Amino acid sequence: MAREQCIDPRDTVRSGYDTIADEYLARVSGSRSGDGVRTQVEALVAELTSRLPEGGDALDLGCGAGVPFTQLLSRHFRVTGVDFSSRQLELARQNVSGAKFLHADMTKLELPSDSFDVVTAFFSMIHVPRDGHEQLMLNIASWLRPGGLFLASFGKRGAAEYWEEDWLGAPMFWSYHDPGHAQELAENAGLKVDRAWVETIEEGIDGPETFFWLLASK
Numbered sequence: 001m002a003r004e005q006c007i008d009p010r011d012t013v014r015s016g017y018d019t020i021a022d023e024y025l026a027r028v029s030g031s032r033s034g035d036g037v038r039t040q041v042e043a044l045v046a047e048l049t050s051r052l053p054e055g056g057d058a059l060d061l062g063c064g065a066g067v068p069f070t071q072l073l074s075r076h077f078r079v080t081g082v083d084f085s086s087r088q089l090e091l092a093r094q095n096v097s098g099a100k101f102l103h104a105d106m107t108k109l110e111l112p113s114d115s116f117d118v119v120t121a122f123f124s125m126i127h128v129p130r131d132g133h134e135q136l137m138l139n140i141a142s143w144l145r146p147g148g149l150f151l152a153s154f155g156k157r158g159a160a161e162y163w164e165e166d167w168l169g170a171p172m173f174w175s176y177h178d179p180g181h182a183q184e185l186a187e188n189a190g191l192k193v194d195r196a197w198v199e200t201i202e203e204g205i206d207g208p209e210t211f212f213w214l215l216a217s218k
């Protein structure tokens with residue numbers, strides 16, 4: 001039987017990140033060059049902080065080990081980080097003081113409406129099975145306050161879900177939409193797309209990487 005017929009992809013992602021959390025952290029925090037993932041996200045967080053009130057509420061979906069992105073957010077916002085990998089969350093709690101963390105599946109989160117000024121999903125919605133994206137986008141739109149911002153990376157490849165036998169040392173599941181469809185999901189959820197772009201960085205987690213980015217407002 002094919003893997004996708006017998007294993008919930010979320011179990012693969014959760015246990016995959018439990019296994020590779022330390023390796024992932026070494027790669028993401030080691031990327032310091034001008035063309036690395038860290039520089040890319042630093043610029044995006046600067047854009048968020050320039051548009052939002054200091055001390056606002058931020059929700060970081062799939063926060064991983066919290067370094068450097070949740071930590072960057074926590075310099076400006078009151079951050080709630082969410083991740084369903086125990087090891088990632090254990091690292092995040094060690095790495096980011098002052099943030100609140102929820103050990104939860106982002107697709108099952110229940111949060112009050114109008115409670116966040118910004119919701120981010122850095123390289124995490126690319127692991128959520130596609131049939132969960134529509135409801136997740138509706139939830140994100142409801143959690144945002146009017147004027148709030150949503151920033152996330154999606155796959156640039158055509159619509160596809162696929163498994164990799166060994167990614168950084170564990171099996172992994174990926175879930176991509178066509179960029180146009182990701183944009184449509186945000187718009188259907190009532191968000192206004194402020195900027196949508198494809199960007200390649202030379203020093204991603206696993207070599208050169210291209211993602212579709214979406215910055216939308218409520």
Ligand SMILES: C[S@@+](CC[C@H](N)C(=O)[O-])C[C@H]1O[C@@H](n2cnc3c(N)ncnc32)[C@H](O)[C@@H]1O
Binds near residue numbers: 064068088122123
């Ligand atoms: C590629 S890592 C990104 C971590 C961090 N945002 C960063 O950019 O360094 C993806 C993270 O999303 C988490 N994740 C994936 N699907 C999730 C889900 N449904 N609920 C909660 N966390 C999830 C994984 O456990 C992992 O820590």
